[in-house]
Amino acid sequence: MKTALSALARRTAAPSISWLMATTLARPKLISLAAGFTDNASLPVREARDSMNDLLRSPQTGQPALQYGSTAGEPKLRAWTASHLQKLDGISAPKNYSADRVLITNGSQQLLYMTAEALCDAGDIVIVEDPTYFVFLGIVQSHGLRARGVRMTADGIDLAHLERVLESLKRRGELPRLKLLYLVTYFQNPTGITTGFAKKVAALKLLKKYERAAGHPIYLLEDAAYRELRFTGDDVKSALSVRGFADRVIYAGTYSKPFASGLRVGFGILPEPVLTAVTRIKGNHDFGTANLLQQTLARAIATGRYEKHLGALRRRYAGKAAVMRAALQKHFPPAVKWDESGGGLYFWARLPRSVATGVKSKVFRAALAAEVLYVPGAMCYADDATRRKPDNEMRLSYGNASEANIREGIKRLGAVLWKNIQPG
Amino acid sequence: MKTALSALARRTAAPSISWLMATTLARPKLISLAAGFTDNASLPVREARDSMNDLLRSPQTGQPALQYGSTAGEPKLRAWTASHLQKLDGISAPKNYSADRVLITNGSQQLLYMTAEALCDAGDIVIVEDPTYFVFLGIVQSHGLRARGVRMTADGIDLAHLERVLESLKRRGELPRLKLLYLVTYFQNPTGITTGFAKKVAALKLLKKYERAAGHPIYLLEDAAYRELRFTGDDVKSALSVRGFADRVIYAGTYSKPFASGLRVGFGILPEPVLTAVTRIKGNHDFGTANLLQQTLARAIATGRYEKHLGALRRRYAGKAAVMRAALQKHFPPAVKWDESGGGLYFWARLPRSVATGVKSKVFRAALAAEVLYVPGAMCYADDATRRKPDNEMRLSYGNASEANIREGIKRLGAVLWKNIQPG
Numbered sequence: 001m002k003t004a005l006s007a008l009a010r011r012t013a014a015p016s017i018s019w020l021m022a023t024t025l026a027r028p029k030l031i032s033l034a035a036g037f038t039d040n041a042s043l044p045v046r047e048a049r050d051s052m053n054d055l056l057r058s059p060q061t062g063q064p065a066l067q068y069g070s071t072a073g074e075p076k077l078r079a080w081t082a083s084h085l086q087k088l089d090g091i092s093a094p095k096n097y098s099a100d101r102v103l104i105t106n107g108s109q110q111l112l113y114m115t116a117e118a119l120c121d122a123g124d125i126v127i128v129e130d131p132t133y134f135v136f137l138g139i140v141q142s143h144g145l146r147a148r149g150v151r152m153t154a155d156g157i158d159l160a161h162l163e164r165v166l167e168s169l170k171r172r173g174e175l176p177r178l179k180l181l182y183l184v185t186y187f188q189n190p191t192g193i194t195t196g197f198a199k200k201v202a203a204l205k206l207l208k209k210y211e212r213a214a215g216h217p218i219y220l221l222e223d224a225a226y227r228e229l230r231f232t233g234d235d236v237k238s239a240l241s242v243r244g245f246a247d248r249v250i251y252a253g254t255y256s257k258p259f260a261s262g263l264r265v266g267f268g269i270l271p272e273p274v275l276t277a278v279t280r281i282k283g284n285h286d287f288g289t290a291n292l293l294q295q296t297l298a299r300a301i302a303t304g305r306y307e308k309h310l311g312a313l314r315r316r317y318a319g320k321a322a323v324m325r326a327a328l329q330k331h332f333p334p335a336v337k338w339d340e341s342g343g344g345l346y347f348w349a350r351l352p353r354s355v356a357t358g359v360k361s362k363v364f365r366a367a368l369a370a371e372v373l374y375v376p377g378a379m380c381y382a383d384d385a386t387r388r389k390p391d392n393e394m395r396l397s398y399g400n401a402s403e404a405n406i407r408e409g410i411k412r413l414g415a416v417l418w419k420n421i422q423p424g
Numbered sequence: 425m426k427t428a429l430s431a432l433a434r435r436t437a438a439p440s441i442s443w444l445m446a447t448t449l450a451r452p453k454l455i456s457l458a459a460g461f462t463d464n465a466s467l468p469v470r471e472a473r474d475s476m477n478d479l480l481r482s483p484q485t486g487q488p489a490l491q492y493g494s495t496a497g498e499p500k501l502r503a504w505t506a507s508h509l510q511k512l513d514g515i516s517a518p519k520n521y522s523a524d525r526v527l528i529t530n531g532s533q534q535l536l537y538m539t540a541e542a543l544c545d546a547g548d549i550v551i552v553e554d555p556t557y558f559v560f561l562g563i564v565q566s567h568g569l570r571a572r573g574v575r576m577t578a579d580g581i582d583l584a585h586l587e588r589v590l591e592s593l594k595r596r597g598e599l600p601r602l603k604l605l606y607l608v609t610y611f612q613n614p615t616g617i618t619t620g621f622a623k624k625v626a627a628l629k630l631l632k633k634y635e636r637a638a639g640h641p642i643y644l645l646e647d648a649a650y651r652e653l654r655f656t657g658d659d660v661k662s663a664l665s666v667r668g669f670a671d672r673v674i675y676a677g678t679y680s681k682p683f684a685s686g687l688r689v690g691f692g693i694l695p696e697p698v699l700t701a702v703t704r705i706k707g708n709h710d711f712g713t714a715n716l717l718q719q720t721l722a723r724a725i726a727t728g729r730y731e732k733h734l735g736a737l738r739r740r741y742a743g744k745a746a747v748m749r750a751a752l753q754k755h756f757p758p759a760v761k762w763d764e765s766g767g768g769l770y771f772w773a774r775l776p777r778s779v780a781t782g783v784k785s786k787v788f789r790a791a792l793a794a795e796v797l798y799v800p801g802a803m804c805y806a807d808d809a810t811r812r813k814p815d816n817e818m819r820l821s822y823g824n825a826s827e828a829n830i831r832e833g834i835k836r837l838g839a840v841l842w843k844n845i846q847p848g
Contacts, residue, residue: 004603004640009542009701018707021494037492045486048716052476062469066686068461070445106530106710113709118433139708179428216428262490262715277433283442284563285537285709286530290717291686292472 007122012142016134016379019359024373031409034373036189036345037400038261042316044300044309048260051299055292065295071283073104073267074294080301081253081267088227089241096246101269103279104289108225108254108266111278113139114285115221115250115268118277119179120145127165127181129157131380131393133189133223136182140382146177147382154339156195157183159202166210168386175214180221180250181207186236187226187344190380190395194341200239204248219274221250225266228258228310230343231318240269247271255297257345258310263293317345320398324406328396331414333421345399348377351392355421358391363420370412431546436566440558440803443783448797455833458797460613460769461824462685466740468724468733472684475723479716489719495707497528497691498718504725505677505691512651513665520670525693527703528713532649532678532690535702537563538709539645539674539692542701543603544569551589551605553581555804555817557613557647560606564806570601571806578763580619581607583626590634592810599638604674605631607644610651610660611768614804614819618765624663628672643698645674649690652682652734654767655742664693671695679721681769682734687717741769744822748830752820755838757845769823772801775816779845782815787844794836 003010017036024032056062072078079099086097105111112135120126122144128136130149140147148165151158162181169175181203185195200222207218222239239249254266270278282288300306324347328338337350357363358376367374377393396413398406427434441460448456480486496502503523510521529535536559544550546568552560554573564571572589575582586605593599605627609619624646631642646663663673678690694702706712724730748771752762761774781787782800791798801817820837822830 001635002640003697004543004643005697005701006541006543006545006548008545009705012701012704012708014704015707017711018495018704040487040491041483043483043487043490045480045483045490048490049477049480049486052480053473056469056473056476059465059467059469062473063464063467064686066467066469066472066684067464068685071442106714109708110710117430119428119430121430121432124430135708135711142705142708211425216426219428260490260716261492262488264710264712264714273427273429277429277436280436280438281433281566283439284436284533284559284566286534286688287441287559288688290530290688290714292684293714293717 007144008142011144013138015138020373020375027371030371030373031401031405031412032373033396033401033406033409034375035400036397038257039313039316039320039399042313043260044305047300047305047309048296051296051303051305054299054303055295065292067291069288069291069294071288072279073102073289074291074298075099077104077294077298078102080298082269085238085240085269088235089237091241096240097269101271101275103268103270103275103282104294105266105268105282106286106289107256107264108223108252109135110285111252111266111268112136112221112223114278114281115274116140116143116145117281118274119219123177125169125174125178127162127178128382129183129188130382131190131377132182132382133184134379137382147384149382149384149387152191152193154193156185156193156199157203159199159206162203163206166206170210170213175210176216178214178218180219182221182223184223184225185239186224187229187341189226189344190346190375190377191348192339192341192344192346194236194343197237201242204239204242204245207248217248219248219250221252223252225252225254225257226344227253229314229317229345231314231321232342250274258313259297259300259306263297265289265293265297317398320403320406323403324396324398324410327407327410331411333414333418335421336417345397347396347398349394349396351394351417352421353392356391357394363416366416366420367413370416372409372412374413431568432566435568437562439562444797444799451795454795454797455825455829455836456797457820457825457830457833458799459824460821462681463737463740463744463823466737467684468729471724471729471733472720475720475727475729478723478727479719489716491715493712493715493718495712496703497526497713498715498722499523501528501718501722502526504722506693509662509664509693512659513661515665520664521693525695525699527692527694527699527706528718529690529692529706530710530713531680531688532647532676532692533559534709535676535690535692536560536645536647538702538705539698540564540567540569541705542698543643547601549593549598549602551586551602552806553607553612554806555614555801556606556806557608558803561806571808573806573808573811576615576617578617580609580617580623581627583623583630586627587630590630594634594637599634600640602638602642604643604645606647608647608649609663610648611653611765613650613768614770614799614801615772616763616765616768616770618660618767621661625666628663628666628669631672641672643672643674645676647676649676649678649681650768651677653738653741653769655738655745656766674698682737683721683724683730687721689713689717689721741822744827744830747827748820748822748834751831751834755835757842759845760841769821771820771822773818773820775818775841776845777816780815781818787840790840790844791837794840796833796836798837
């Protein structure tokens with residue numbers, strides 16, 4: 001007898017992250033530099049407790065927090081989200097930052113999922129960065145979408161390469177299947193790269209140019225999950241602020257990374273008709289994100305606890321990033337390259353091309369034998385038959401590991417690399 | 425230019441519930457007997473506060489609650505869920521009730537959504553009760569599924585009708601498209617009917633008989649959302665307890681109704697390969713339900729607060745049901761029929777066939793003019809071209825309205841009905 005599973009279920013692979021998590025759990029001594037988990041010691045236990053007690057102190061404020069809310073989300077949180085982004089972007093015209101365009105979701109992950117559902121049929125095409133956030137690639141695979149990768153430069157995607165990809169899709173009559181460009185624009189997962197504002201403008205203009213041949217809008221899905229985790233330099237304006245393009249930008253943000261990942265509250269700012277479609281889909285998913293989480297967060301924001309915590313968190317990650325940088329400098333062979341990112345949770349280490357880092361490679365197995373885990377770079381590349389997947393990189397996270405474990409983990413990994421990299 | 429929306433998005437209609445909610449919000453004086461919201465005054469503000477403070481009192485227990493968890497859910501909550509159901513079902517062999525088979529979800533709604541995703545392609549067929557839970561019909565529509573309705577009797581679906589539907593699908597070669605039978609088995613939304621255990625056994629056997637012609641398993645999706653809201657009579661064993669059929673039963677439950685709807689924690693117990701497929705899909709949706717909610721609930725359960733609250737909630741709903749029953753007896757014309765359910769949140773009123781209750785009917789408009797809202801019965805029937813949709817029923821909820829509003833609402837509705845129903 002055959003399985004009754006749907007085409008979607010048959011396509012949906014075990015996520016890479018599950019394998020990494022299972023590996024971590026099975027080896028209690030393992031130092032994981034793989035997890036995208038946030039820093040345990042800095043989780044806002046007191047801030048969350050105080051905010052919840054504010055709410056649950058009386059039936060007047062407690063009952064609404066424990067009741068169903070609306071599908072789009074808690075009005076106060078939507079309003080604050082909109083005005084906060086408007087302030088970050090330094091925009092006075094509030095139109096693109098209307099609270100009506102904000103949808104609260106279960107982490108930004110749910111927004112990415114529903115956006116794919118709302119825009120893409122099996123066989124449709126999305127353009128992603130090379131490399132990109134690997135859980136998004138899981139969504140792409142599950143929905144039977146085709147991905148095209150665009151190379152990155154120090155300030156975001158390579159525009160000339162993006163144009164060549166668009167041209168080749170046009171030539172082959174495939175533009176009608178292209179629905180969106182997915183960019184992780186701040187301290188990108190996995191490379192740490194931040195996309196410059198000029199790149200966002202240019203990318204939007206380029207997409208627009210190909211819309212006639214596509215026959216429909218081509219959206220920019222801007223994933224800003226790490227935007228608030230900046231510890232040096234200035235913020236970059238979002239694509240929402242690009243004049244004349246607000247109806248083409250879907251902005252995904254989250255409060256999980258800057259506040260508490262156990263809260264799982266994210267959000268999107270969406271243009272019509274995507275907003276209506278995604279909100280209806282959200283109604284079918286779950287009616288709306290848990291009211292208690294949203295109101296706790298709204299309370300933490302209103303009392304200033306959120307901003308205060310965020311400041312502390314930034315200092316903490318800056319410290320951990322410095323520890324990892326120093327360890328990399330001390331322990332890694334000079335043939336391995338990495339860049340400073342000034343925010344986020346990751347270093348992206350590039351080994352010589354001849355040295356593989358995948359799960360079956362010598363380096364990965366030796367690292368595991370030395371009880372240290374990283375994310376193999378190849379996991380972060382889309383399946384795109386037009387290019388070979390690079391297999392010589394690793395994502396190293398300082399998010400969850402303690403400073404001592406960061407030092408020790410990089411030391412062990414360095415020893416593995418010295419053994420496996422031939423002196424140039 | 426065309427829209428870029430997917431086929432799914434183009435199919436996804438505005439949910440009926442949104443229209444009802446918008447109507448309610450636009451009329452502050454309206455008495456809504458439509459909302460499936462739970463009772464405000466009995467929301468467990470103190471129990472939730474105490475449980476959260478237990479957790480967030482110290483970093484040792486507070487940090488894990490604010491960190492990411494696993495996709496399948498908090499181990500303690502999964503284990504308790506499994507053993508609680510095993511106890512309810514009075515089963516000693518624990519195999520079907522293993523914690524490994526439990527998946528924690530964002531309300532049981534998310535489980536229904538993901539089950540549809542995991543099993544059904546566009547064009548596939550699901551069999552539902554006539555009438556059924558209308559939000560499930562939204563999922564059916566969104567995924568492009570075809571629904572067949574089966575009539576109900578006082579103790580669940582009409583088995584003879586179910587067999588005729590299966591036969592007709594077989595005759596037309598459509599059984600390979602049939603994936604599941606969806607039953608709301610306890611105090612059904614909207615009718616209040618509870619499915620007898622013998623019916624579950626017979627339905628499972630009947631489905632099995634047609635599997636050969638289908639070429640794949642046909643699942644029973646048992647939605648037990650209202651199981652814990654019983655206030656008279658004995659519990660009925662679930663389909664999980666039917667010997668030899670555990671690999672065909674997907675059981676959906678929730679802690680939103682018995683504890684707090686603002687917590688949005690539900691669960692499923694699933695057989696392979698559906699469990700693996702749905703867990704992977706959940707990973708793509710959101711990685712896992714917010715840890716803070718799961719741990720708060722686990723804490724409320726461990727301390728006995730959950731059970732104590734549930735006892736109080738049952739007494740409260742029993743009281744509100746009695747108020748509605750008395751008002752129905754006093755104010756409704758004798759030509760309108762309804763049944764006792766002994767649990768759940770609803771009365772299902774059946775008017776003479778000649779009297780329509782839909783949103784464009786005289787009755788509905790007169791009720792709205794009198795500032796009282798109900799759910800028109802037709803909203804609860806699937807689109808099934810093989811039968812006419814009944815249009816002479818109404819769902820009346822005593823969940824959210826106060827006792828005074830229940831009395832006044834039924835009185836107003838009664839006055840409308842006396843005017844619109846010709847004496848027989």
